[in-house]
Each structure stands twice: as C-alpha cells, then as structure tokens.
Amino acid sequence: MDAVLKSLMQRAKREEEARAASAQELPRPSREEAEAAVRTLIAWAGDDPSREGLLDTPKRVVKAYEELFSGYRIPDESVLDRTFGEIGNFDDMVLVKDITFHSHCEHHMVPFVGKAHVAYFPVERVVGLSKIARVVDLYARRLQTQEHMTSQIITAIDEALKPRGVAVLIEAEHMCMAMRGIQKQGASTITTQFTGIFRDDPQEQIRFLSLVRGVRV
Numbered sequence: 308m309d310a311v312l313k314s315l316m317q318r319a320k321r322e323e324e325a326r327a328a329s330a331q332e333l334p335r336p337s338r339e340e341a342e343a344a345v346r347t348l349i350a351w352a353g354d355d356p357s358r359e360g361l362l363d364t365p366k367r368v369v370k371a372y373e374e375l376f377s378g379y380r381i382p383d384e385s386v387l388d389r390t391f392g393e394i395g396n397f398d399d400m401v402l403v404k405d406i407t408f409h410s411h412c413e414h415h416m417v418p419f420v421g422k423a424h425v426a427y428f429p430v431e432r433v434v435g436l437s438k439i440a441r442v443v444d445l446y447a448r449r450l451q452t453q454e455h456m457t458s459q460i461i462t463a464i465d466e467a468l469k470p471r472g473v474a475v476l477i478e479a480e481h482m483c484m485a486m487r488g489i490q491k492q493g494a495s496t497i498t499t500q501f502t503g504i505f506r507d508d509p510q511e512q513i514r515f516l517s518l519v520r521g522v523r524v
C-alpha cells in the first residue's frame with residue numbers, strides 16, 4: 308500500500324473515531340421525546356397526529372427506527388472479531404456478491420437501497436461469509452452517504468483481516484433522487500474502492516468486476 312493511500316486510510320480512521328466519540332457523548336432522547344418529534348413531523352406534513360389512523364404511528368415509527376438504525380448500537384469491531392486460520396493453501400479471491408441492503412441517506416433521511424459486492428484476498432485468515440454481509444448491514448443501518456459506507460466497509464475488512472487487498476462495489480438507487488428534487492427513477496449510483504492487489508493489479512480489478520457482473524473469466 309503506498310503512502311498516499313495509507314495516510315488517507317489513517318485519516319478516515321481518525322475521522323471515524325471522532326464521529327463515534329461525539330455520537331456517544333450525546334444524550335439519547337427518551338422514547339416519549341422521540342414519539343413527540345414524530346407527532347411534530349406529522350403535523351408539519353399537514354395531517355392531524357391525533358386522528359385515529361395516526362394515533363399509534365409515532366410509536367410504530369420509533370420502533371421501526373430502532374431496527375432501521377440498529378447499526379449505531381453495535382460496536383464496529385464486534386462484527387469481524389472471529390476469524391479462522393485453517394484455510395489450507397487457499398490464497399485466491401473470496402467474493403461475496405449481491406448483498407442486498409437498505410440504508411438512509413444522511414441528507415434527507417430517505418432510503419437508498421441496493422447491493423454490495425465485497426471481495427478480499429486472505430492472508431492466513433478468513434471470516435465467516437455471513438460476517439461480510441453483516442458488516443454491510445452494520446453500516447447500512449445508520450445515516451449514510453454511499454461513499455462513506457463504501458469506505459467504512461473496506462476499512463473494517465482491511466483492519467480485521469489484514470488481507471492482500473479488498474474490493475468493494477456498491478450500486479444503489481437513492482429515493483431522494485427518485486421521489487424528490489430531480490425525480491429520476493431508476494438511476495443507479497455506483498461507488499467502488501480498492502486496496503492492495505485490487506488497486507495495484509488491473510487484472511485482479513477486472514476479474515473482480517467481471518465476477519460481479521456474472522461474466523465468466
């Protein structure tokens with residue numbers, strides 16, 4: 308890994324730690340306060356929060372938030388804490404593709420949904436394959452930008468496994484683009500990030516992209 312990328316990743320890590328620390332310092336509002344906030348938003352939208360159909364909505368919204376944003380309650384390092392050493396002579400690419408996810412953009416708090424494709428080249432250690440999907444979920448279930456989510460996934464795998472390289476490709480449709488603003492349905496946003504062998508060896512990058520696209524190589 309060259310110096311530029313290394314310092315970029317170190318900076319990303321520092322920013323990440325600062326972000327986590329400031330989030331922890333904030334007192335969490337009570338459930339009642341959160342429900343009151345939902346009532347305010349219903350009224351702001353133009354409806355009557357006290358009409359029958361909306362009476363229990365704040366409760367349901369707050370409960371849904373617990374699930375949709377559960378990524379804040381799980382420590383980052385806990386997901387990839389178990390790695391396995393018995394991989395024989397295997398030293399080729401491990402690719403988990405088509406990991407579906409739902410996230411919320413941090414600018415509008417509306418969903419963006421899509422698929423993540425994650426590959427790495429193990430050195431001595433691997434993780435359970437479902438853990439890769441869990442890392443995607445961990446970061447998806449927070450307020451996000453697609454770019455930030457891409458780099459968080461790559462950093463988490465890089466740090467936990469110290470592999471020869473990691474590749475992440477995320478494709479997603481952003482509801483804030485489809486439902487509001489420019490109102491373009493079906494436009495997909497693709498972000499990629501590569502480290503190590505995926506960044507340095509164009510052949511491996513092509514192989515990753517071809518496998519993601521289902522092309523035989």
Ligand SMILES: [Zn+2]
Nearest residue numbers: 412414415483
């Ligand atoms: Zn947005």
